[in-house]
Amino acid sequence: MELNDSKHIRNIGIFAHVDAGKTTTTEQILYHSGRIRSLGSVDAGTAQTDFLEVERSRGISVRAAATRFSWQGATINLVDTPGHVDFLSEVERSLRVMDGAVLIISAVEGVQAQTEVIWHALRERSIPTLIYVNKMDRIGADPLGTLQQIRRLLSPQAAPVQAPFGVEDSFGGAVSLLGEEAGDSEETKAYLQLLEETVAERESLLLLHYLDCGALPKEELKQMLLSLTREGELFPVLFGASNRGIGIEPLMQAMVTLLPPPSTVTDGPVSGVVFRIERDPAMGRIAYVRLYSGVIRNRDSVRNESQQIEEKVTQIRKIDGQKAEDVGLLAAGDIAAVCGWNQARIGDIIGCAKYVPGETRLAVPLLTVQVRWNNEAEYPAVVAALHELADEDPLLDLQWLQEQRELHLKVMGPIQIEVLTHVLHNRYGLKAEFGEPSVIYKETPAQTGEGFIAYTMPKPCWAILRFHIEPGERGSGITFRSIVRPERLLERYQNEVARSVPEALQQGLFGWEVTDLKVTLVEGEHHVWHTHPLDFAVAAPMGIMDGLSRIGVKLLEPMLSFRLSVPEETGGKLMNELILMRGEFDSPVVRQERMEIEGMLPVATSLAFPARFGSLTKGRGVLSTFFAGYRECPPDVKAERVRRGVNPLDQSRYILSVRKALAGT
Template sequence: MPSLERRNVGVFAHVDAGKTTTTEHILFASGRIRSLGSVDSGTTVTDWLDMERERGISVRAATTSYVWNDVRVNLVDTPGHVDFLSEVERSLRVMDGAVLIISAVEGVQAQTELIWNALRRLKIPTLLYVNKMDRVGADAGRVLAEIRTQLSTRLVVMQSLSGSGGEFQGAADLWSEGTAGEKQRELIESIAEADEQLLERYLDGESVSLSEWKRQAQLLSRIGEVYPVLFGASSKGIGIPGLMDAITDYLPGPGGDPEAPPSGVVFKIEQGKSAGKMAFVRLYEGTIRNRDVIRNVTRQVEEKVTQIRRVEGGRSEDTGVLEAGDIAAVCGLTQVQIGDILGSPDAIPEEARLAVPLLTVQAQWENEQDYPRMVQALRELSEEDPLLDVQWLQEERELHLKIMGLIQLEMLTSLLDSRFGLKARFSPPSVIYKETPSQAAEGYIANTMPKPCWAVLRFLIEPGERGSGTRYASTVRTEDLLAQYQNEVARRVPEALQQGLYGWEVTDLKVTLVEGQHHVWHTHPLDFAVATPMGLMNGLAAAGTRLLEPVLKFRIVVPEEFGGRVMNDLTLMRGTFEAPELQDVRMTIEGKLPLAESLEYPVALSSLTKGRGTIATSFLGYEECPPDIHAERQRRGVNPLDQSRYILSVRKAL
């Protein structure tokens, strides 16, 4: 029996646009499930964690699959809340196509725009599905105008609407031969504008069949040149079959040769109740079977595959094989981490960087005997979400982790309770600042005592452009400092910059190694591992550092009578904003705002406007703090500026 065509499709949206409801109706319409679940009652296939069922929001990307028009579609339902953006980030990397859902009431929102930009950067063909057309306030014309203004003008609107709001009856396919009129002409012209040859034929009055226009629309959509737009009301199942047809017709297949050497990437890790650690793998080339030995090129290890499972929500089944173009959970890879490449790296696409944790918290446990279990639990959760970046300070008996927001903290508390039986508390979140050099300076270290020991380094430290990160270079000849020692220095620089003068990560700088010496007899490679942090901290102390704080882009919509009070609040919070826009009786204010000043503002805004005001934020970047802001974090370990004590601590002699 020939294998089915495949599609790997992600469902993306701002929170509450209807992703999970759409996914549930797709599974029902395809016959994959026998009865419809509900987000409100916590019975959907893809929301299976306790917190997801209780809160009615997705917190983990969930994979499922169905067959439609003789095509097997692997569908990934991703979270919409900004706190779980890391799940969206990892899912984007392994998708061949995307469905971006936009609410017909709220329109284009902050996360919609963020995901759209990532989809375009990765060149992932995308369908736009305008959902909730049956809701009061639904306005397809306004939403299409927002899409054209904020996302793209290359839209192909493939349906004509019958009513909206309470009168919405559905959307008719404009490709039907019996359909004529203005809407079909607009559809044809939108395709012609994207294809010069067809445009010439159209302008010359040449007859082009509707089927030829449709074939060209499919081709242009599959290469991401145009973006089909559909409409529906997923909660009532209206528009779902048309969306499913569009997924198979307008999004590309995965490609890949099952006979080629394996090439895949791990984009998700879960701990199965019976199967143990499961690595979700998107395979781009080749085939993997049960009992195969696969090389993890990222970790430089080989491991044996014990099982290959197709996982859907809380259920899974052993399939025994994973072929090019497919997605499955691979068991038996004990050392694997998210982002690891299995087999050849040649076919693996780049990854999107969306999520930036801006808050840090300290974990606390109920009973002293829970301490070892808490360490193990948070390490396990950090495997599943590396952005948690759990820091275990053994001497202080402290556990620190990074988070995106308060909803994520609720999710972690719930997971620790339901999965590990641990009652956890967390300290109030504090903002993650960064440091950057105030000016150029040199850092010098001559680590020559006590012998045998010899490492001499001189660094030039220069401020960089905001957002440039850390750049490293060396002008030292290998005759003066052997390549193996220079490689050790290069490897240690990012580690050494994790804590600056105030305890925060140092960024936006260029570090150049301008002098280096080793000794033929006395030098050991670890001497440079010890010397690098001391040399860099010496340079940072000479340059001085400035604090950087995270800044958010915001959009606030409030009734006009509250506009003056909101603008006054923004000024007090050191916010800057454009001239507000008035539409009917509502005011829209856009600008930027320091995170530290605005952590509690969503609650205050809701209280001020009695729930009628909304604020949407997204991370904009780090900017320099005013001089009167001072934030210092307790340093982990011994400060390399205290050179004698630091050397003793590294040698375990304190």
């Protein structure tokens, strides 16, 4: 392939709620494209893209897996992402490097919680998306009902490009609505009408033609379908049964023809992003890179902009599940695994940042767990192993309290804890246990006020700072600015303060991260002889904590928005449960002997609710939950966590600690 031949490349992610059939669909695609000779099975643990031992034993995907196949002259980089909410961070990282997406929805379960989360993220990034309705052969499959639900809950611009024939045991595939063989059955006509109406609504001249003639010319319909899909303004819906291989080739055809090639800058500077890290027994750390501009070759020294370092490429590999080949070159628009970058981390910008899209934040770990080890001699190995795993998933945010000999991780949920236990045992031969998960709270200023610090003793040092601190809007994070004139406080010292403030706010009065506030540096002073730049890195946390101790803080707790549907007779019992959990909800809506309730729940009170929900509804309820941000806790809720290091409020001890003069430091 020529360097500038990116029009023959597709970078496509496969997304879905857990158990909708992503990995089975990927397996069938690899088989039909000739990439693998025999089909693997998720249930038997032989799927090509489930290569971790825990994935094979559990039958779920926990890591995004990159594979590659060719179809009708195009090369497709396909990323099979996990569907379980506990591994949303893998989905988040994959979204950043995709040019197109296939969203798989079960024809039986329909649109589920994770489906909606992923859909909103795809729309936020305007990623062209195909919707594939799978499991058409299962009992309870309802193609028209699923299509209506997709149009109601996801987008009215979702339109069928196929009409299925048969359903459940009699499902025999789907016929294209764009070909002459579509037929004229009443059901096919209904699907075609939906497609034509959706396309016609996007263009006034077409709409007039449709209203006059009652139909659209096939060629114009095809042309509009292609351009609207690639622009992310229309979402073609296809039907299939992946476990039987039905509907796979039409889906592959749609991936090649309807989803766009990458937009690239071939003659620009190197610009790319690391979206995944793996470890290879022979090659060490492997960085998966999506390149947007330029070319990287074996033995090139490439700048890591995020870390301000240069590292040499030892090998560039194209990865197919567990197989890899050294290709020696990565060109703009493509994805490959780069060996030799031992310092690379997930999210690092390679070369320049100019052409790299921003991040989408989906995964917010709401729980923290403490790691315990059985054998004291294994303590250093457990620390090293968790550091390595946190490199692969930065959201684990390993906190190592050396003084207390404690390790804490942030996690998304219980399945992730189970997987971490598995990985520690299988990869590192370590037996570790995890404590009960506890909720991650945050803090925010209770009112407006000031913090002050005059760090002038013991000499040599001199840093005087005054901060104005005020509450910000919920969800606004941290805003910092300085109104101090450079002649009072040199710009390089002000930069040191700006860098130190977010670090100082990692732990507030109760040990939680402080957020949703505005910090303004209103006064600053340095000394010509006595000041060292690091004095301001020492002084800033003391000034910030002084301010927080004066004005006080409020606790914030994570909230979930929920939607549930239960048989009408169990609705009263469910509402009592929701009230006991401090839930808030709108008036229930009754539809066809089922009660639907929407509202908000604190994470802290509802940790065990999903497990109890099944028994409360005798398995007939449907529950969807989404992270809905942080909200102020009621006054009676108290939560404190152990502080890492010395509290800057204890100024004498804190200064000795950062100067390494405290006993034991």
